[in-house]
Amino acid sequence: MNRTVLIVGGIITAVVVVVLFIGLGKNPAEIRTPLIGRPAPTFALLEVGTGRTIDLASLKGKPVILNFWATWCGPCWEEHPVLVANARTLPNVQFLGVVFQDDERKILNFLEQRGSSYPTVVDDRGKTAIAYGVGGIPETYFIDAQGVIRAKYNGPMSSEILQENLKKVLR
Amino acid sequence: MIAALGRVLILASLLAASAGALLGFFAGRSRSADGLKWARRFSYLYASLIISSALLMIYALLAHDFSVGYVAQVGSRQVPTWVTIVSLWSSLEGSILFWGLVLGTYIAAATFFTRGRYEEYQPYAIGVWLASAAFFSFLLAGPANPFHTVPNPPFDGPGPNPLLQNHVLMAIHPPFLYLGYVGMTIPFGFACAALMKGRMGHNVLKPIRESLMLPWIFQTVAIMLGGWWAYEVLGWGGYWAWDPVENASLLPWLTATAALHSIMVVERRGILKGWTVTLIQATFLLVLLGTFMTRSGVFNSVHSFTQSAIGPTILAFLAVSLLFSVALLAFRIDKLEAEGSIEGAASRESMFLVNNLIFVLITFTVLIGTVFPLIVEAVNGKQMSVGRPFFDSMTVPLGAVLLFILGVGPALPWGRATPEQVKKALLPPLAGAVLFAIAAYALGVRSPWTLVTIAFGGYAAQVTLWQMFLPMVQRMRNGQSFGTAFVDSQLRRGRRRFGAYLVHAAVIVAFIAIAISSSMRETHELHFTTGQVQKVGGYEMKFLGVEQRTEPHRLSTIGTFDVTRNGKAVTRLTPRMNQYQMMREPIGTPDVHTTALGDFYISLSNVDSASGTASITVFIAPMVVWIWISVIVMALGALFALVPARRVVATEAKDPLPEGATETA
Amino acid sequence: MMVLLLLLTLRVPDAEQFVGPPKGTPLTGDALYQRTQEVGHLLRCPVCQGMAVSDSPAEMAVNMKGQVRELLARGYTEEQILRYFELSYGQFVLLRPKMEGVTSMVWILPVLAFALGVVVVIFKLRKLGKAPAPAAAEHQPPTDDPYLARVRDLVGGGKP
Numbered sequence: 004m005n006r007t008v009l010i011v012g013g014i015i016t017a018v019v020v021v022v023l024f025i026g027l028g029k030n031p032a033e034i035r036t037p038l039i040g041r042p043a044p045t046f047a048l049l050e051v052g053t054g055r056t057i058d059l060a061s062l063k064g065k066p067v068i069l070n071f072w073a074t075w076c077g078p079c080w081e082e083h084p085v086l087v088a089n090a091r092t093l094p095n096v097q098f099l100g101v102v103f104q105d106d107e108r109k110i111l112n113f114l115e116q117r118g119s120s121y122p123t124v125v126d127d128r129g130k131t132a133i134a135y136g137v138g139g140i141p142e143t144y145f146i147d148a149q150g151v152i153r154a155k156y157n158g159p160m161s162s163e164i165l166q167e168n169l170k171k172v173l174r
Numbered sequence: 175m176i177a178a179l180g181r182v183l184i185l186a187s188l189l190a191a192s193a194g195a196l197l198g199f200f201a202g203r204s205r206s207a208d209g210l211k212w213a214r215r216f217s218y219l220y221a222s223l224i225i226s227s228a229l230l231m232i233y234a235l236l237a238h239d240f241s242v243g244y245v246a247q248v249g250s251r252q253v254p255t256w257v258t259i260v261s262l263w264s265s266l267e268g269s270i271l272f273w274g275l276v277l278g279t280y281i282a283a284a285t286f287f288t289r290g291r292y293e294e295y296q297p298y299a300i301g302v303w304l305a306s307a308a309f310f311s312f313l314l315a316g317p318a319n320p321f322h323t324v325p326n327p328p329f330d331g332p333g334p335n336p337l338l339q340n341h342v343l344m345a346i347h348p349p350f351l352y353l354g355y356v357g358m359t360i361p362f363g364f365a366c367a368a369l370m371k372g373r374m375g376h377n378v379l380k381p382i383r384e385s386l387m388l389p390w391i392f393q394t395v396a397i398m399l400g401g402w403w404a405y406e407v408l409g410w411g412g413y414w415a416w417d418p419v420e421n422a423s424l425l426p427w428l429t430a431t432a433a434l435h436s437i438m439v440v441e442r443r444g445i446l447k448g449w450t451v452t453l454i455q456a457t458f459l460l461v462l463l464g465t466f467m468t469r470s471g472v473f474n475s476v477h478s479f480t481q482s483a484i485g486p487t488i489l490a491f492l493a494v495s496l497l498f499s500v501a502l503l504a505f506r507i508d509k510l511e512a513e514g515s516i517e518g519a520a521s522r523e524s525m526f527l528v529n530n531l532i533f534v535l536i537t538f539t540v541l542i543g544t545v546f547p548l549i550v551e552a553v554n555g556k557q558m559s560v561g562r563p564f565f566d567s568m569t570v571p572l573g574a575v576l577l578f579i580l581g582v583g584p585a586l587p588w589g590r591a592t593p594e595q596v597k598k599a600l601l602p603p604l605a606g607a608v609l610f611a612i613a614a615y616a617l618g619v620r621s622p623w624t625l626v627t628i629a630f631g632g633y634a635a636q637v638t639l640w641q642m643f644l645p646m647v648q649r650m651r652n653g654q655s656f657g658t659a660f661v662d663s664q665l666r667r668g669r670r671r672f673g674a675y676l677v678h679a680a681v682i683v684a685f686i687a688i689a690i691s692s693s694m695r696e697t698h699e700l701h702f703t704t705g706q707v708q709k710v711g712g713y714e715m716k717f718l719g720v721e722q723r724t725e726p727h728r729l730s731t732i733g734t735f736d737v738t739r740n741g742k743a744v745t746r747l748t749p750r751m752n753q754y755q756m757m758r759e760p761i762g763t764p765d766v767h768t769t770a771l772g773d774f775y776i777s778l779s780n781v782d783s784a785s786g787t788a789s790i791t792v793f794i795a796p797m798v799v800w801i802w803i804s805v806i807v808m809a810l811g812a813l814f815a816l817v818p819a820r821r822v823v824a825t826e827a828k829d830p831l832p833e834g835a836t837e838t839a
Numbered sequence: 840m841m842v843l844l845l846l847l848t849l850r851v852p853d854a855e856q857f858v859g860p861p862k863g864t865p866l867t868g869d870a871l872y873q874r875t876q877e878v879g880h881l882l883r884c885p886v887c888q889g890m891a892v893s894d895s896p897a898e899m900a901v902n903m904k905g906q907v908r909e910l911l912a913r914g915y916t917e918e919q920i921l922r923y924f925e926l927s928y929g930q931f932v933l934l935r936p937k938m939e940g941v942t943s944m945v946w947i948l949p950v951l952a953f954a955l956g957v958v959v960v961i962f963k964l965r966k967l968g969k970a971p972a973p974a975a976a977e978h979q980p981p982t983d984d985p986y987l988a989r990v991r992d993l994v995g996g997g998k999p
Contacts, residue, residue: 004504004505004508005503005504005505005507005508006504008500008503008504008507009500009504011503012496012499012500012503013500014498015496015500016493016496016497018494018549019463019492019496019545020489020496020549021552022549022552023466023470023472023489023492023548024958025472025548025551025552026470026472026548026551026552027472027485027486027489029551030471034885034928034929034931035557035929036928036929037925037926037927037928037929037930038926038927041926044852044856044857045562045850045852045856046850046851046852047785047849047850048849048850048851049849056849058850061987075607092627103902104899104902114956126851127849127851127900127904128902128905129899129902129903129906130851130852130902130906131852132850132899132902133856133902133903133906133924133927134851134852134853134856134927135852135927136885136927136928136929136932137547137899138885138899138928139885139886139887149546190942344841409896410890410895411893411894412894415889415890415894416887417889418889452981516964519964524964527960527963528960531956531959531960533954533955533957535949535952535956538948538949539949539952542945542948542949543945546936546944546945550941550942553941554941556929556930556941557929557931558930558931558933558942559883559889559930559931559932559933559936560890560934560936560945561882561883561889561891561934561935562880562934563881563934563935564936564945564946568949646881648928692864697876699872716881728914751896758885759887759895759896759897759898760896760897761896762896777896778896779896779901780901
């Protein structure tokens with residue numbers, strides 16, 4: 004019996020099978036963020052419709068739920084009512100929406116038709132999205148009262164998911 | 175009814191393959207001639223059952239029978255007939271059925287062509303083939319069942335993925351790929367048989383070589399078609415992105431190429447038997463790995479089928495096959511005795527050994543780069559990427575070494591050579607190297623890597639041409655006329671040799687074309703308003719306007735450009751942005767003007783129909799068309815080498831061996 | 840005037856927050872274009888299947904490429920730009936694996952394999968060179984004549 008072949012072959016088999024097996028449990032399209040525990044990048048953007056500027060730094064002192072979305076994104080339509088409802092029942096949490104790659108008229112129409120209970124700002128050429136490492140939308144960041152990102156959720160949230168992530172920020 | 179019939183055929187094929195596999199192994203162990211006869215019958219039975227079920231599915235697709243599960247998934251009355259046929263392999267379950275169709279055909283052909291010969295290896299080979307066949311029939315009976323019945327059949331279906339209807343190449347690339355991939359099962363069977371038998375006699379080399387060569391030809395063309403499709407359809411101006419699924423098609427090709435070379439040394443010198451069987455086994459295992467990668471959803475790729483339950487099943491089969499192959503090698507490889515030796519380091523044999531090493535190294539590098547993100551994530555949970563920059567940095571130098579060996583190897587004689595012989599073999603082709611390098615420099619090549627590649631190519635070209643026509647020159651020296659010598663030595667008697675060197679010549683052209691088209695391409699980004707004319711790369715372009723076209727599954731925004739050179743009209747190009755309903759990001763389809771010297775390639779990056787403006791990227795890439803042409807020549811050369819030589823004087827014994835007897839020759 | 844003042848107060852998160860001030864020289868014109876392409880080829884578009892930012896038509900990729908261009912124009916080095924994207928997206932966004940920690944293995948292993956392979960080949964050449972003489976003597980000298988080779992094929996040669 005050729006021991007070299009057995010050992011080398013055995014190692015290759017073990018590594019390949021184990022790695023692929025573990026890989027089966029993961030979703031390659033889901034990218035995790037390195038921003039957890041780091042200060043949220045600050046910005047001052049134009050609110051849609053009103054023309055005033057909203058500065059993230061000025062919101063310190065309250066936890067912030069920052070939601071990136073757009074009107075052309077299907078799952079964002081699903082998520083919107085959840086955000087609007089929760090914003091109303093949580094007055095000591097600041098909700099803020101950031102839209103990028105979209106048209107102002109469409110955003111205003113959307114908010115008019117589907118309701119709005121918190122401000123929405125427009126990003127400049129996706130720069131804020133890049134700073135936050137936004138890959139797809141909707142993506143939501145949970146920032147605590149000191150301005151540190153504590154959690155991120157990719158995809159449309161249900162009320163339960165929102166509440167669960169909110170706990171990490173309300174400590 | 176069709177669904178039920180299909181199910182029955184598939185289950186029957188599973189039974190036939192399983193029974194046949196067991197019979198094959200049994201017949202091999204007990205050396206029973208009757209057992210072999212029956213194994214062969216089950217082999218044909220499996221083939222006819224699985225082919226029938228595939229044909230039945232094609233019929234169901236064409237007849238738009240939406241009571242059949244798969245037809246309801248991908249069928250449609252709205253699409254042209256060729257799309258309906260193509261949808262057989264457009265989605266997961268159908269693709270496995272297509273696999274079965276190809277495998278059944280290969281097994282039937284292999285069974286037929288081995289009738290009355292190689293009888294000590296046949297039973298084991300059939301056993302291995304049918305075991306693999308049984309697995310795929312199992313998939314079709316269980317996790318990937320295309321024949322499930324739809325209770326309330328809809329009137330019409332959604333049709334296959336619209337991306338697949340974009341270009342006719344989608345109809346050709348998958349069949350070639352399957353003909354390559356699936357075909358590797360056959361030489362794997364022979365290699366396992368040799369190991370199980372504990373012998374790799376001279377007579378089993380021919381079936382191994384030929385059954386390896388045919389799928390290799392298909393695989394080579396398939397890889398090229400994939401690259402060509404990426405170039406013509408995806409719009410980023412390149413043809414190879416080292417995407418995991420692209421790598422999956424390349425890996426078995428690399429080991430198969432190495433095996434094809436290694437087997438020559440076994441034929442000539444009776445050595446490197448262990449290497450050869452290992453390479454063939456690796457080829458089949460890489461085919462299974464590739465199938466897993468495409469279908470499991472584990473890898474992030476442009477090509478992947480959607481995630482399904484089939485992943486774990488294929489992984490299980492891969493694990494079993496790996497264990498089987500490793501065990502077989504570990505326990506039997508030492509039985510394959512070397513019959514000769516390598517007499518000198520500067521010999522063709524040792525060059526083949528180095529060749530093996532380089533191919534294995536490239537395979538290892540590409541494999542580890544592809545799988546590495548998974549390994550890292552398994553080890554410490556972090557996500558990282560291994561992309562083009564890695565693969566390009568690693569494979570370019572290795573490729574250069576390969577090109578170097580392609581020149582030096584065939585130049586060296588077999589066996590022990592004196593230093594004078596070595597000098598006489600290795601020095602003259604330097605002329606070719608220098609000539610090519612000077613010509614390249616004169617024509618504007620400045621990149622050092624490209625010049626090195628071209629110099630190596632020149633060396634190799636001289637060696638290849640000399641070796642190619644050597645038999646003809648020998649005959650002419652003996653008095654034959656040019657015509658007779660050519661026909662006799664290249665077309666009649668020396669097909670294998672001529673074909674092989676033709677392949678090498680084409681490989682040299684491919685290397686040079688790839689090097690030049692990468693290092694000497696120009697990229698320009700331009701903005702146009704309607705009616706504007708701009709100069710780029712020796713051409714003038716006029717933007718004629720934007721047009722929007724709505725088709726059932728996509729919205730196309732088309733920009734039209736008139737291209738002229740020195741005032742004379744060259745062509746009209748219409749690159750597009752396609753927004754498919756089911757995809758979030760648009761796909762830009764470029765338009766390319768191809769000439770022998772280079773391509774003029776336009777891709778839309780941004781187009782606004784309201785303002786009539788367009789932003790485009792223009793690529794001017796020299797010699798691209800030669801990449802496609804040279805690969806086709808590679809395939810033709812190999813095909814030519816496969817054409818069987820006329821049977822000569824000696825007849826082979828055709829009687830089945832009596833029990834207990836061993837083959838004498 | 841009010842609009843101007845208003846616009847002046849707008850601020851997007853800046854690379855400076857992440858990687859500090861620019862360490863290189865600002866680029867312009869052709870050099871800027873070339874370098875944007877090159878650095879863009881080192882960044883992965885997060886919404887495409889593995890494509891580089893330079894190659895993808897997706898708007899996210901176009902935005903990222905725009906950022907790269909702006910940062911290069913301000914004088915940021917390639918290292919800083921890659922670090923900036925790495926800090927917000929994670930190592931996932933780097934197409935060229937970093938030469939540090941676990942990820943360096945992907946570069947090192949092939950080199951090790953190459954070294955090992957060379958050793959194996961030398962070893963094998965030596966071993967095969969010492970094979971017993973009788974077996975070699977029985978074997979007929981190889982020939983380039985395909986006809987002769989074919990005859991030998993059929994008549995058979997060498998031990999099984």
